[in-house]
Amino acid sequence: MGGDAAGPVPMEGHDFALWEKRVDALMVLCSSKGHFTVDGLRRALEDMGEDAFEKHSYYERWIAAVNQNLIEGGVYTLEELATRMDDIAARGATYGEAARG
Amino acid sequence: MPHDHHDHDHDHDHHHHGLSPSGHPYRQDDDAPLTYWQRMEIAVRELLIEKGVTTAAEIASQIDLMDSRSPANGAAVVARAWADPAFKSRLLDNAGDASREMGFDIGPLHLIAVENTADTHNLIVCTLCSCYPRNLLGLPPDWYKTRAYRSRAVREPRAVLAEFGLDLPDSTTIRVHDSTADMRYIVLPARPDGTEGLSEAELAALVTRDCMIGTGLPRLPQTVATPG
Structure with missing residues (x-):
């Protein structure tokens, strides 16, 4: 990516949403507790392919990388994740309802 | 924090999507339809807490620490x-x-x-x-x-x-x-x-x-x- 041609730098920013701050916190905490390394996260991000940078937002890519490393590290299983994500979908239509605050 | 403030007027006749357990409307950021990645964040966070890797308090204090850095x-x-x-x-x-x-x-x-x-x-x-x-x-x-x-x-x-x-x-x-x-x-x-x-x-x-x-x-x- 460094050195590639690209368009103008988009200057608009946004305030971080709660869920994004939580992704950041989980990344910092799990990393400091030794559940993965920055290199492990990098590998997961690189494995997503270049189009992940177009299709997904920054913290979407990071939660995917954190999740992949935690499953690989045996912290929880893919089945546990899938079951929980289904449960969460049934809680409500918005983040606030599904996260229960 | 800017997103603690709603840009629109607080009209109490207006229907809010869901109220928090304490009866307050959720922050604007949390009113949008739930996405796949948000569900993943909630699931990962809950599993990490249940497995004893972290606690809700530890996550909240990490966010506070981050917010305090400017x-x-x-x-x-x-x-x-x-x-x-x-x-x-x-x-x-x-x-x-x-x-x-x-x-x-x-x-x-x-x-x-x-x-x-x-x-x-x-x-x-x-x-x-x-x-x-x-x-x-x-x-x-x-x-x-x-x-x-x-x-x-x-x-x-x-x-x-x-x-x-x-x-x-x-x-x-x-x-x-x-x-x-x-x-x-x-x-x-x-x-x-x-x-x-x-x-x-x-x-x-x-x-x-x-x-x-x-x-x-x-x-x-x-x-x-x-x-x-």
Whole structure:
């Protein structure tokens, strides 16, 4: 990516949403507790392919990388994740309802 | 925090999607339809808490810590360096230790301060992802993480700087520093002329986030609003 041609730098920013701050916190905490390394996260991000940078937002890519490393590290299983994500979908239509605050 | 404030008027006849357990409307950020990735964040967080890896309190305090970090931290360091030549020399020698001296938690990172001079301008980027001196500046702005900035900062820094409104003469050398996970940079901007009589706090008010990334210059003293 460094050195590639690209368009103008988009200057608009946004305030971080709660869920994004939580992704950041989980990344910092799990990393400091030794559940993965920055290199492990990098590998997961690189494995997503270049189009992940177009299709997904920054913290979407990071939660995917954190999740992949935690499953690989045996912290929880893919089945546990899938079951929980289904449960969460049934809680409500918005983040606030599904996260229960 | 800006997103604690709703832009629209609070109309209590207006139907809110869901109320919190305490009967208050959820913050605006949380009103949008739940996405797949948000569900993943909730699931990962809940599983980590259930497995004893972390706690809700630990996550909340990590977010508080992050929220408390802002470019004001970096500005205080820069102002100290402008005001105190001995501190500046320690900062350029080891920016991590010098910042810790002021009470800032820098963690285990190597922090390197790069000094702008009359003929050299420094710019920082992380071409790989988003490494940033977050302990001194808070979370990086969105543009810092974009493909466009990361690709072009190392290829055509002058053109990128021009987009930020910074037209440097051809005689100025531009040094671009590519950050890594373990090595973070912060730009020590040149102290503006006409600031001789200013206190450290007044100097800090001139130091913007962008001038510590290298995409801007410090404010000039006369452009700072006077109190009252």
